[in-house]
Amino acid sequence: MLDSGEPRGTSGVVPHLFRAAILVAFGILAAQLWRLQIVEGPQLRQRADSNRVRVSQIPPPRGVIYDRNGTIVASNAPVFVVSIVPADLPAREEGAVYERLAEIIGGGSADIRRAVDRRKAEGDLFTPTSIKSNVPRDAALTIEQRHIELPGVLVSVESSRRYADGPLLAHILGYTGPISPTVLSPAKYKQKTEKEGYSINDRIGTAGLEDSFERYLRGKPGHRTYEVEASGRTVGDIRVEQPASGNNVALTIDVDLQRAVAGILREGLHQGNVGVAILSDVKTGEVLSLVSLPSYDNNIFTDDGRDDELAALLKDPEQPFFDRSISGQYPPGSTFKLVTGLGALQEGVAKRETIIESKGILYVPHDFYPNLRQPFPDWSPLGRLNFIQAIANSSNIYFFYLGGGYEPEKFTGLGVDRLAHYARMFGYGTRTKIDLPGESAGTVPDDAWKLQRVGEHWVKGDTYNMSIGQGYVEATPIQVHNMTVTIANGGTVLTPHVVKEVADSDGQLLVANKREESGALQVDPRHLQTLIDGMEAGFSGQLLRDYRIPNLRVAGKTGTAEYGQGVNALGGEQTHGWFTGFAPVQDPRIAVTVFVERGSSSRDAAPIAARILRHFFEIPENAPAPSATPLPSPLPRAPGPQNAGPAAPNVALATATPRQASPPMAPTAPPPSTKVVAPTSAPTARPSRPATAPPAATVAPTGVPKPPAMAAPATSVSQATPTRPTRAPTPAGVPKPPS
Amino acid sequence: MRLWRQFDYLFLLAIFGLVGYGLMMVHSATCAPDCDRFTPSSSSAFRQGLYALAGLAVMTLLTAVHYRAYRTLAYYGYGFSLLTLAAVLVVGRGEAEFGVRRWIPLGLFDVQPSELAKVFLVIALARFLSDRDGPLSLRRALASIGLLVPPLGLVFLQPDLGTSLSFVAIWFGMVAMAGARPLHLGLISLSAVLAAPGGWLLMREYQRARLLHFIETVANPESDPFGEGYNILQARISIGSGGMFGRGWLEGTQTQLDYLRVKQSDFIFSVLAEEMGFVGAMVLFGLLLLLLFRIARAAEKARDDFGRLAAFGVGCMLFFQSFVNLGTNLTLLPVTGVPLPLVSFGGSAMIAFCAAFGVVQSILIRSKRRAYTFTS
Structure with a gap:
């Protein structure tokens, strides 16, 4: 067989078949190669690039927030953040990586797994999932050193928000939080991530200015395009686009003043911890201090490991996250008499000289049952009062006449519609548009409103209640404050601001909040002056005589707003205390408003306001006469020697008025009895001092329709605490000295 | 040496071309992260170069020896290869992950007996099938299965599906070449297909997974990007991103950044396609075609049946593996772990193929002369 040249059987054709098979096979291979490289080449090239090229966002440094004097109140501090890139975890050993990482940074590996699994479930394997922020430096370094054992684990330096003063400015500054569909609404989340370029690890302002000025503070994120190996190790940067830092915000708030005001407010609160103090420039609307107590430390949201504190704050019945200064809605009480009064003057319902006698209680025939006479009490039988005295002394009956009229005497009042008109003119019922989020609008009720909300028609009793700021009318402290600002500056309604300006990192001004008018009072300036005269008489009058400030003319109005129907520890009804005023009267500079939840106007709110004014005008508190003695002294400490004793309040107030003998009011002040001194008989004067029986008593045991929802929204917190802390019930209810 | 006039230099050129091309690609696949500097001691390409030199020596030696010697020694070699395959199952090493044993450690380097076993099988089959004159009877064809089964079984136990299939392919091609009737071949193929379920039962878990996975990926290439499908998906991306002219030698991102796995052996073609492009792949195809055609030519020119069958067996082995x-690289076939002859990194395969080509050359230079050779 050796030389048998001829192939056998099929073998002759086999080599040909073999060659043909080779050609066919390689033809198929070449065709597939063509398909992959030429037809699908571009897509596959893209796939290769998306394999190796990662883009990460470089978060921009958030804008710094300063107070009006350039003190930093919100800044950024570098923190180490540990994150995991799910795609870079070893396929079957991610558990081991979690264990090792948990050992270094603490916590459980299960938490890490959960975080990564959540990201995986979102189908995003390449964006680093942040596991822990605020990682200590040595832990961060350990992770870097053990890089090989921890594939997929990244350490980055990010900046974390620091609030220098924590609780002091928390309601104003707010805080930032992670972007997440659970924190934001799904729609907002979509908007933020898809339209505004937020990435999943970004933080976003979620409260306060951090929220309302987010678009200025945020800055523009940078992008780092870099190449990574299959193991996740970075090979190098391809392109780096630096972030642009956020714009800086300057507040109108003076942080030192804010601290002082907060301190004074806190010391002045006796009936719990809830109160508001606002101080602002009456000419520009700039808010110098805006304090709402209780507050919270807004660093809690960026510090790790303070979750327990946060949980406790969230459960706190006093709701420290609730900014009462702009969001709390309360009956404005007697402060609202300024609205009633100004409306009455302007509409000719009353004049400065109009005398109305308060016999202590006013019986008004019911709208539908004329035989039924409803009692509307004053807080004391104040006697015959003119307009100035009525404001100064806060007579309810006087303003019942002005607001609701009194048919038996043929006295026509403003009526609900005109009352509502003047209230709206001051900005009640609408937001002041202060540059903070979460402001409430309050309520200016009228017939239509009541019909819709309560299902009943408006009755005269409602007008009476509204005339003295009770009933359905509700206002936020900033609205009450803005009313005073408007009165003080001669009738211009200003938009209050807490932000003075916004500048970019080069100092270029982007926003300058100058004075911004949102309306004007359509009233005769003389009427405004009458109102101011009444307010000045009020502050220097009998009720507040202990808080007079030497060499400072203050115009102010107290308000005691009733809420709820219970009786407090002192036997009085449950009340909130208001004080709103401005100074100096001759050249108004600042307005101050103090609101004390479950407090009294004259014993709580007014003294706090007085101390704030003293602090602002740098008038030392070296104890004025009355404060030295624990028991009531009939003698006022005011410089005015002619000051009245407490005998007949109307008289006393009248004499108190021209304390500083201001030119415009001196001639107008003296009504009938200027010279009464009445040094004795304190008991007669003070049985009804509002310490225990506050003014504005609309909740008489009558058939007056009491709005069921009146106390509900704003006071729910207060009602959660059953009784007000007892205060030593001094027999005469002497106001506590301010210091 | 008049003998060497018959020496096929084109054949040699194709081998050199493939080996050189392979060295280039192995270097590219293994040099990261420091491709600028050539450091011989650590380079897989350098080791591959040494294997190639050894292979060249073996080829030269085997070319020089008359191929009758291989016929004489065929069964001894076959027996020896069975021993080594059995030894693998006892002392062998492999990828721990899959419980695979493929290599015998010999201190300085490891030997993969299954690669050498292919050559021994070719020679043993060539002898068995050429021992009788006349057309191959069915009985004899079936009897030759007796030579196939022992190495096939031993390799299957390693387990090494790719090499097992190579044995079958070699046997089938050689039986066809030996003159088996198409009817018989058809019947044998049919029974093989019918026996396939039995093969399924014999397969290891991972092999079944691979097969199932392949079927799945053909239906949907993106079905499992991070699991079993990772390698093949990355191979596809690598090849595709090469385009017409490639990303340039040492410039393939898939290769250099390690997205491509087992890239110096099973997926060396993906490296080549990424960096050298369609054009570079055509050059490789050209070299392989040249080599295959030269082997086919050698088979035709062989002066006897043994030579014809042995050369053809080598051709089948080369063709099947290529x-x-x-x-596999091009996602047309499931992953079976077959390296690309002469190009993939691996000493045993390199030396085995060089030995096989030495046998072919030995047959060629002792072939019947063509008329024109007399005139010289």
Whole structure:
């Protein structure tokens, strides 16, 4: 067989078949190669690039927030953040990586797994999932050193928000939080991530200015395009686009003043911890201090490991996250008499000289049952009062006449519609548009409103209640404050601001909040002056005589707003205390408003306001006469020697008025009895001092329709605490000295 | 040496071309992260170069020896290869992950007996099938299965599906070449297909997974990007991103950044396609075609049946492995772990193929002369 040249059987054709098979096979291979490289080449090239090229966002440094004097109140501090890139975890050993990482940074590996699994479930394997922020430096370094054992684990330096003063400015500054569909609404989340370029690890302002000025503070994120190996190790940067830092915000708030005001407010609160103090420039609307107590430390949201504190704050019945200064809605009480009064003057319902006698209680025939006479009490039988005295002394009956009229005497009042008109003119019922989020609008009720909300028609009793700021009318402290600002500056309604300006990192001004008018009072300036005269008489009058400030003319109005129907520890009804005023009267500079939840106007709110004014005008508190003695002294400490004793309040107030003998009011002040001194008989004067029986008593045991929802929204917190802390019930209810 | 006039230099050129091309690609696949500097001691390409030199020596030696010697020694070699395959199952090493044993450690280097076993099988089959004159009877064809089964079984136990299939392919091609009737071949193929379920039962878990996975990926290439499908998906991306002219030698991102796995052996073609492009792949195809055609020519020119069958067996071995490897890279075939002859990194395969080509050359230079050779 050796030389048998001829192939056998099929073998002759086999080599040909073999060659043909080779050609066919390689033809198929070449065709597939063509398909992959030429037809699908571009897509596959893209796939290769998306394999190796990662883009990460470089978060921009958030804008710094300063107070009006350039003190930093919100800044950024570098923190180490540990994150995991799910795609870079070893396929079957991610558990081991979690264990090792948990050992270094603490916590459980299960938490890490959960975080990564959540990201995986979102189908995003390449964006680093942040596991822990605020990682200590040595832990961060350990992770870097053990890089090989921890594939997929990244350490980055990010900046974390620091609030220098924590609780002091928390309601104003707010805080930032992670972007997440659970924190934001799904729609907002979509908007933020898809339209505004937020990435999943970004933080976003979620409260306060951090929220309302987010678009200025945020800055523009940078992008780092870099190449990574299959193991996740970075090979190098391809392109780096630096972030642009956020714009800086300057507040109108003076942080030192804010601290002082907060301190004074806190010391002045006796009936719990809830109160508001606002101080602002009456000419520009700039808010110098805006304090709402209780507050919270807004660093809690960026510090790790303070979750327990946060949980406790969230459960706190006093709701420290609730900014009462702009969001709390309360009956404005007697402060609202300024609205009633100004409306009455302007509409000719009353004049400065109009005398109305308060016999202590006013019986008004019911709208539908004329035989039924409803009692509307004053807080004391104040006697015959003119307009100035009525404001100064806060007579309810006087303003019942002005607001609701009194048919038996043929006295026509403003009526609900005109009352509502003047209230709206001051900005009640609408937001002041202060540059903070979460402001409430309050309520200016009228017939239509009541019909819709309560299902009943408006009755005269409602007008009476509204005339003295009770009933359905509700206002936020900033609205009450803005009313005073408007009165003080001669009738211009200003938009209050807490932000003075916004500048970019080069100092270029982007926003300058100058004075911004949102309306004007359509009233005769003389009427405004009458109102101011009444307010000045009020502050220097009998009720507040202990808080007079030497060499400072203050115009102010107290308000005691009733809420709820219970009786407090002192036997009085449950009340909130208001004080709103401005100074100096001759050249108004600042307005101050103090609101004390479950407090009294004259014993709580007014003294706090007085101390704030003293602090602002740098008038030392070296104890004025009355404060030295624990028991009531009939003698006022005011410089005015002619000051009245407490005998007949109307008289006393009248004499108190021209304390500083201001030119415009001196001639107008003296009504009938200027010279009464009445040094004795304190008991007669003070049985009804509002310490225990506050003014504005609309909740008489009558058939007056009491709005069921009146106390509900704003006071729910207060009602959660059953009784007000007892205060030593001094027999005469002497106001506590301010210091 | 008049003998060497018959020496096929084109054949040699194809081998050199493939080996050189392979060295280039192995270097590219293994040099990261420091491709600028050539450091011989650590380079897989350097080791591959040494294997190639050893292979060249073996080829030269085997070319020089008359191929009758191989016929004489065929069964001894076959027996020896069975011993080594059995030894693998006892002392062998492999990828711990899959419980695979493929290599015998010899201190300085490891030997993969299954690669050498292919050559021994070719020679043993060539002898068995050429021992009788006349057309191959069915009985004898079936009897030759007796030579196939022992190495097939031993390799299957390793387990090494790719090499097992190579044995079958070699046997089938050689039986066809030996003159088996198409009817018989058809019947044998049919029974093989019918026996396939039995093969399924014999397969290891991972092999079944691979097969199932392949079927799945053909239906949907993106079905499992991070699991079993990772390698093949990355191979596809690598090849595709090469485009017409490639990303340039040492410039393939898939290769250099390690997205491509087992890239110096099973997926060396993906490296080549990424960096050298369609054009570079055509050059490789050209070299392989040249080599295959030269082997086919050698088979035709062989002066006897043994030579014809042995050369043809080598051709089948080369063709099958090339096609399976390329088909795997190109997502046409399931992953069976077959390296690309002469190009993939690996000493045993390199030396085995060089030995096989030495046998072919030995047959060629002792072939019947063509008329024109007399005139010289």
